[in-house]
Amino acid sequence: MRSLCTRCSAVLRHQRAFTTSAARPSAQKSVQQVLAQPTWSVASLLPKSDDAKSTTEAPITRSKLHHLLRLSALPLPETEAEEAAMLRTLHSQLHFVRDVQSVDTSGVEPLRSLRDETTEGIAEATIGLQQLSEALGKEVLFGHKKRPKRQRGNKVDTKGVEDWNPLETASRTAGKYFVVQSKKEES
Known part of the structure; x- marks a missing residue:
């Protein structure tokens, strides 16, 4: 390790x-x-040219390569040279993966999510009363139990934005409704 x-x-x-x-x-x-x-260097994780053949794992055979290619929905190699290049690449990638897996991670807490989980990061992401003071200031207490109620904001001016008539684009209408023509199958 x-x-x-x-x-x-x-x-x-x-x-x-x-x-x-x-x-x-x-x-x-x-x-x-x-x-x-x-x-x-990352090159240290790749196998040496003389070390490529001397792996302790079972070598990847031609049939295993073809099986992996079929599972991946990839085309089979057309020539022997192409197949040999694929096998060399696969061996070097497997060597790289095994080298990365051999790193000693004892004492390292696993990553739970992709965010800053340090105490400073948690404090920065925490929403406190200061951030909520504006929204809380807009609430009004009402009723016997003094329940907070959010006041509605000012009405939004939609003049010029929502003045269009959706029925104008319909080919057939009946009053304020669209008419959808459908055929009933006679049996």
Whole structure:
């Protein structure tokens, strides 16, 4: 099992993800400095040319490849060279997936959703009385139990917007109704 490098885990612990507020310039600068010098490459997750053949897993056979292509509704390879290229690509992709799966994630809490779940993020997304004060100020208490009732806003001016007559487009009308012609089947 591989673990995250210390620099990456330190950055993950101290950085705030998925924020909507303006980022602090000092935090941006440190992230830029960290990302300016990569600590590893994706190429390290791909198999070496001599290591491609020596996998501990059962190799993907020609029939298994054809079966996967049929399940995916993809066309079968037309030539042997095309089939060999597909097998090489599939082996490298599987090697990549196995390498990613081998990362030690013990102690890492699973992601429950794609939002900022840090205490700062939760506080930022929480709606409080300050945000609701305008809406609560428009309520009027009424009745014996003093129940709050929302006052209706001013009437919206729809002049010029809703002045059209929908019956103008109908081919047949009967008073203020559309007439839909249908045939009754005689049996």
